[in-house]
Amino acid sequence: MESCEVLIVGGGPAGSTCAAKLVAAGLDVLLLDKANFPRTKPCAGWITPAVFDALAIDPAEYGQGRVLQAISGFRTGLISGPEVVTCYDQVVSYGILRREFDDYLLKRSHVRRRLGEGVNRLDRQDGGWLVNGRIKARLLIGAGGHFCPVARRLGARLGQEAVVVAQVAEEILTPEEASRCPVPGDTPALFFCPDLQGYGWLLRKGNVLNVGLGRHDRQDFRRHLQDFRAFLVARGDLPADFAGHFQGHAYGLYDRHFGRRCVGEGALLIGDAAGLAAVHSGEGILPAVESALLAAATIVAAQGDYAYATLEAYATCLARRRKNVPSFSLPAVFVQRLGAFLLATPWATRHLILNRCFLHSQQSTRTF
Numbered sequence: 153m154e155s156c157e158v159l160i161v162g163g164g165p166a167g168s169t170c171a172a173k174l175v176a177a178g179l180d181v182l183l184l185d186k187a188n189f190p191r192t193k194p195c196a197g198w199i200t201p202a203v204f205d206a207l208a209i210d211p212a213e214y215g216q217g218r219v220l221q222a223i224s225g226f227r228t229g230l231i232s233g234p235e236v237v238t239c240y241d242q243v244v245s246y247g248i249l250r251r252e253f254d255d256y257l258l259k260r261s262h263v264r265r266r267l268g269e270g271v272n273r274l275d276r277q278d279g280g281w282l283v284n285g286r287i288k289a290r291l292l293i294g295a296g297g298h299f300c301p302v303a304r305r306l307g308a309r310l311g312q313e314a315v316v317v318a319q320v321a322e323e324i325l326t327p328e329e330a331s332r333c334p335v336p337g338d339t340p341a342l343f344f345c346p347d348l349q350g351y352g353w354l355l356r357k358g359n360v361l362n363v364g365l366g367r368h369d370r371q372d373f374r375r376h377l378q379d380f381r382a383f384l385v386a387r388g389d390l391p392a393d394f395a396g397h398f399q400g401h402a403y404g405l406y407d408r409h410f411g412r413r414c415v416g417e418g419a420l421l422i423g424d425a426a427g428l429a430a431v432h433s434g435e436g437i438l439p440a441v442e443s444a445l446l447a448a449a450t451i452v453a454a455q456g457d458y459a460y461a462t463l464e465a466y467a468t469c470l471a472r473r474r475k476n477v478p479s480f481s482l483p484a485v486f487v488q489r490l491g492a493f494l495l496a497t498p499w500a501t502r503h504l505i506l507n508r509c510f511l512h513s514q515q516s517t518r519t520f
Contacts, residue, residue, distance in 0.1 A: 156182035156264070158451065159281065159289035161271050161302050163189060163258050166423025166440035167295030169207065172261035173448035182287065183263045185296075186270030193250035194320045194399040196353050197362055198223060198340065199437050200245050200511055206441045207257070211246065214256065221247030221357040225339040226510075228501050230346055230492055231383050236501045237339065244511050247337065247357035249322075271301040280418060291451065291458045292419040295444070298403050300425035306416045313412075313427075315404050316350070316434050319377055320364030321396030330359045335389055342510075343383070344495060345376060352380040354389055363390060364398075366434055403429045403436055415467045418458045422447045426470070432509035443470065 158174055160167045163185035174181045198221075204211050214220060223245035229235035258265070275282040280290045294302025304310055325333060333356060335341070340355035350367030363384065365377050377398070384390035404412065404427025414421040422428075423440030430439060450466040451458075494500040 153286055153288060154182070155288040156180045157289070157456075158182070158291045158293060159184065159283055159287060160263070160293045160295055161185075162295030162297060162300060162423070162425065163187070163265065163267070164193070164254055164295060164297065164423065164440065165257055165437050166425070166444045167293070168254070168257040168261045168263070169441050169444035170293060170295065170422060170448045171263035172257075173445060174451060175261060175263050177448070177452045179451070181263050182289070183258075183261075183265040184269050184271060184283070184287075185265070185267050188268045189258055190251040190255035192322075192399075193254060194318070194364075194401045195250045196320060196355060196364055197250050197253075197322070197357065198245050198247045198355060199253075200435075201243065202512065203438050203441060204246075206438065206445065218252045218256065219247070219249045219357050219360065221337045221355075223247060223338055223340060226506055227339055227341040228505060229343055229495050231343045231352065231380055232346070233492055234496055235341070235343075236496060236498050238498065238502050238506055239339075247340070247355055247362075249357065249360065271296075274301060274305050276417075290418065290456070293447065294419065294421040294425040295423050295440075297424045298401070298427070300421065302419060303412060303421055303425045306413050306419060306421065308412050313404060314368075315402045316366050316368055316429070317370045317373060317400065317402050318364055318366030318434075319373075319398040319400045320362065321394075321398045322360060322362045323394065323396035325359045325361055327359075329391070333361065335361065341389065343380070345380075346492075350376070352377075352384075354384060361390075361394075361396070363394070363396065403427070403434065405429050405431045405434065406439065414470060415460060415463045417460045418463075420447055420450075420463050420466055428470075430509075430512070435510070435512075438512070446470070 157180040160171050160183045171181050171183050222243045224243055225239040227235050227237050273284050281292045294300040335356040337356045342353050344351040349369045352365040355362045365380050385392050403424050406428045412427045414426040422443040424436055428439035428443055429436040446469055454462045
């Protein structure tokens, strides 16, 4: 039998960030993940400078021996429509490889961990938890993504929630392919579906090419992905024989349509397990990191009292963030009719789409 004060399920950015703070505070923490790190993670793989700020990481230090693609512009438009190129006079995002980034954060946490072990049983026992029949923990943290078993235990209706579905492929280019690739690393492309129910992206990170599509509506997803690939091939941005293997994933957006119970007796959820991805962009790494920091602060302040009434402070802060995150809404018919016009307008593209939705320029990272 093994024991710990806190058991974290999931070793992604949320889990490793929370673990790092709790270990630094002197708590006995064990982290479980069903994968062995470094591991492949379906993701576009770009982050804003706010992520490095929240993690107190120097980008220059992180970039030593790892992929770190500086981004200072975007190409945007509707699929099969014209594009607008928006340039900035500073770095506004970075392209990263999730297998490198997540492995870096996990090692940096110095947490005791069991990799290659998933969670197959959760039992409430003696005011704590018995996991997999052999690990005792007083507090359980779910950081295992959308399908996290801790989220299921707290009542998540997996398969019945409104989620974003996405598929992404990341391919290492040969030297010859890299020399012929027309995609500039510092200017990724974002192309929106004509019905504005999702968007596709094309991002180059050195000799790695990442392409994917995400949509609110999973109906006819395969057709939408095929149309997007055909569009990129016709433009000359993607080779017709692109061999990247597309992998699927799903996540919840943090709005009134997606609300998971993120706190229970002796348990809480962080990151994608709590459904915290940004509403308009689907970006999940910054919310994951911020929720992990908030959860860690709540746990340390609890001083060993992990009752629901104590942990509820975490849920309250999440709700406060929901109110503070900038958002806007327009009637769907209005948006669809004017979508092409807005996406073809440089001012609207820069200020309404990129700055507000993707770069979070109007959101303080201190709202968590």
